[in-house]
Amino acid sequence: MFDITQLLDEIKASPYEEIVVTAPHTGVVTFADVREGARVIGPSGTWKEKKGTLLATIERERNQKPIHAVEKGEVKEVLRHLEGTFVEAGTPLVRLRHFLSKDEVLAIILKKALHLFVAPERAKYYFAPDVDKKVKASGPRSVSLHEGMDLFIMSRMKREASLAYSGPSGVIYAVYFQHNENVDAGQPLIGVCPPDQLPLIEDVVARVQTEWEERE
Amino acid sequence: MQTKDHKVLVANRGEIAIRIVQACRKLGLAFTCVYTAEDAASGHVRIARELGGDKSLYRVSSYHDANELMAVADDAGATAVHPGYGFFAEDYRFARRVSQRDRKLIFIGPSWRVIRELGDKINTKRLARSLGVPTVPGSDRPIYDEMEAEKVAQSLFEFQEQQGIRKPLVLVKASAGGGGMGIEEVYDIDLFRSVYRRIRNYALRQFKDEGVLIEQRIRDFNHLEVQVVSDRSGRNPVHFGTRNCSIQSTGLQKRIEIAPGFDPSSIEYGFDAAQVLRDITQHSLAMARKVGYDNVGTWEWIVTRDGRPFLMEVNTRIQVENGVSATIARVRGQKGVDIIAEQIRIGLGEPLGYGQEDITFEGVGIEYRLIAEDPDNRFTPWVGRVDGFGWPERPWLAMHTHVPSDDPYDIPTEFDPNLALAIIWGKDLAEARERGVEFLDTLVLEGANNAGEPLRSNVRFLRDNTGRILKF
Structure with a gap:
């Protein structure tokens, strides 16, 4: 059997996870007003029906798709040089530092x-x-x-x-x-x-x- | 706009994407490729990096997403879309959208009205019957209702009993499926319902469409095709001969294709084979003229043992096996026919520039589909890494593959494990068969999966079946 106290201590020593928010599909990116160091929240509500903080929008075929934070955390980096450009699917847009939840x-x-x-x-x-x-x-x-x-x-x-x-x-x-x-x-x-x-x-x-x- | 000023979006992957790129280069056209994360190591990505100009490669979220393709076409400045086969190739809505949006593109395929007309199996059958062309009996459209499905099955059993068929059977298949997947045979009406439900659930999971087709399965037949080519005028279709695609996996997927469809010069048939070939080409061209067919397409036929042909369906797209027809075709006596290049050229609006009298045929072509699969175990796909792939170059051999021969390649699990197409030419059937066996014997194809088990392929199956090519 494993030692739960030890495991908990291990996780406490490094309670972060880096989350890279990527472009879900191709399109032209416009970043929302988020800055490095800002706190963002993830989806909330009983059915996670409330969206997280808006990070960017990506427009393709005249449809705008909002990109929200998927977890709460701190913004580590916004890849601003992509602002207004056409990006490929999977392109990293924002890096978040996420503190592990219960x-x-x-x-x-x-x-x-x-x-x-x-x-x-x-x-x-x-x-x-x-x-x-x-x-x-x-x-x-x-x-x-x-x-x-x-x-x-x-x-x-x-x-x-x-x-x-x-x-x-x-x-x-x-x-x-x-x-x-x-x-x-x-x-x-x-x-x-x-x-x-x-x-x-x-x-x-x-x-x-x-x-x-x-x-x- | 002149042909050479166009830029073609290659809306497909793998081997067909490579052949479209090569055809574009032959015609001096710029091109753009797309790929998904799973396909990063595919040969079509590599060829786009090596040979493509500005804005010639984009990563997309899915090949199935039309918005993605349109967005890339606009950013890359593409003026035409080649759908290849599968994905959007026979989707008339996609073809219509491409040609009617604000920034219009040319759909390299038949016009959307033709796709709609021939993509609908009831329409195709009605059209065929009006021209006196025989068709396969069965449900003319996808069935969503269990009672109706049972009724159709019942009537098919009765029809076969009337025909004196000793062991009648009915084919149940997922309407949205294709390539032999999601098909089961039913021998007994009492078992029909459970099979119907299984296929319906399968179809819902895999294709998000519960529609099921119910057809009579004609046993003991040969599967023949007629390659039709017609320019945008739609008035003067020509044919590039016939193919025989009867050697298939247990799941009814083609494994060996031969051009021409029969060889009465060296094999004896129980019917007038030359007449059958003439009949199916004439029937196919008559239908093409009737609908104003305006690009490449394939009329698929089944021929029974007593030499009766039935039209099965029309594929309004380029097919995998187009190259085997090209290898025996001569235009004004010249070799080097490329049906994909012809498709792009006439798709962009050029007239065909020659007639049926200019097309002749020479020799026999064989196409082998090299696939990582286990023919002894119901052709189960094999997944793993290919780390040895090579063959001696021959003047009579053309290899089409997206699998690199100098780097290991992990087979993606998203798609079928097709590795390559090998097209062999011989001056007659005997020489083509001999060369086919020589090719298969000298082919190197090795690899292993996670568990360290060696690669399984259908090479042995192809070799074993080479002997019965074109026999019926």
Whole structure:
């Protein structure tokens, strides 16, 4: 078993993450009034329906697309020389320094505590139809897993294959993949919590909740 | 505006993007390529960097995003768009938008009305029937309703029973799919519903369109094509001969294409093969004239064992296998026909400049599609790194590939693992086959995946099937 105190200390020693905001597609960039050192906020609200701080707009085919901060943090660099120019997709526009939130710290720690079921191949993954129904209706934690059950549809180059679960029985505690996005081989798809470890995991959650101070 | 003043946006990737760039250079045209993050190591990116002029390469978020292509076209100063095959090639809305927006561009393909007319399978069949051209029975449009789907399937089973077919079967396929993906066969009406649902769900996941086509599957047939070329006048279409594309994977994707479609000079057929070839070219040209077809296109036919042809569909675009027709074609006796270059030239408005009587054919061409896949295991795609790829140069061989032969190449998982097209010419079928085998035997194609397993390819499959080329 891992040492949660040590892990928390490690994260506290370097509680930042650099986020590079890039152009989602081609277009002409206009930066918003953001300066180096300014604080920005990420999306908020129950369903993250309130957008983060506006960083820039990118115009393409007479459509303006606003680009918002995806996390809260401090602006480290605005690539102002791109102002008014046509940029390619993926061009870095703004660099942010983001202080890890409680949820993110929890996710990092849970990734060490849970049994991870990893992607065998680089592919897109979908829950198998039966599992998908349950996840959509009552959330991933309603799905109990056992060895050999049909869990995923793995899709590569539009060819699909089913993928059975292997590992300890338990519930899906965390989901790490996004719909319609590729997952690299070896990356976790889900975190599984066996029933006997549930109290321990809940203890971890409680400790992070009390010990982690979210900074602005 | 003269032809050479145009700049062509190459709205595609990989091997076809390279061939379009080469055709542009042949015609003295400037070009612009696009690529996505996954394709940074692709040969079409490299060729654009090496040979392109000012503003000739852009990274975009997706090849499927029309806004992205239009924005790049404007920034690069492109005046025409070549869609290649796949992506927007048969999308009449895209073709219409390109030619009707404020800053108009030329769509290098048939005009949008022609694409709309022939892209709609009901229309194509109606048109064919009005000209006395036989067509394949089945649903004329995508079906979204389960009851309706079952009714069509039922009627197809009954039709086949009436025809005296012992084991009737029905083909269920995703309407938005293509290239043999999302297709299943049903032998029993009782199993139809579950297959229908599976394909519908698959189609929804992969193409965001639940439409399903239900067709009769004619077993024991040859798949033939007629290459049609026509300038913007739409009045004088010519054909560049026939192709036989019957050697396919289990998923019904083409693997070997041969021009011409049959070879009655060296093989005996149970029907008048020369007459069938004449019939399908004449039928295809009659339809092309009727719709005023105004660029390159392919009429796809199936020919049954008793020598009856049925029109399957019309592909209103350049096809992968255009080069195999070009290799046996001569215009006024001259070699070096390039159908992609012809497509661009007439697409930009030049008259074709020659007629059917100027086109002759010489020898036999074979095209092999080299693919990283496992033919023994239902042609499952293989993903990994190619680190050895080479072949001896031959005067009778043309290789089209986006895979570098001097650098390792990681196969992207976004797209099919097509590695190269090899086109072989021989003065007759026997020589073409011999050269094909020689090429495959001297080809170096090596690699490994993450787990250290060696690269799998279809080279062996291609070699094994070379012997039965054009036999029926």
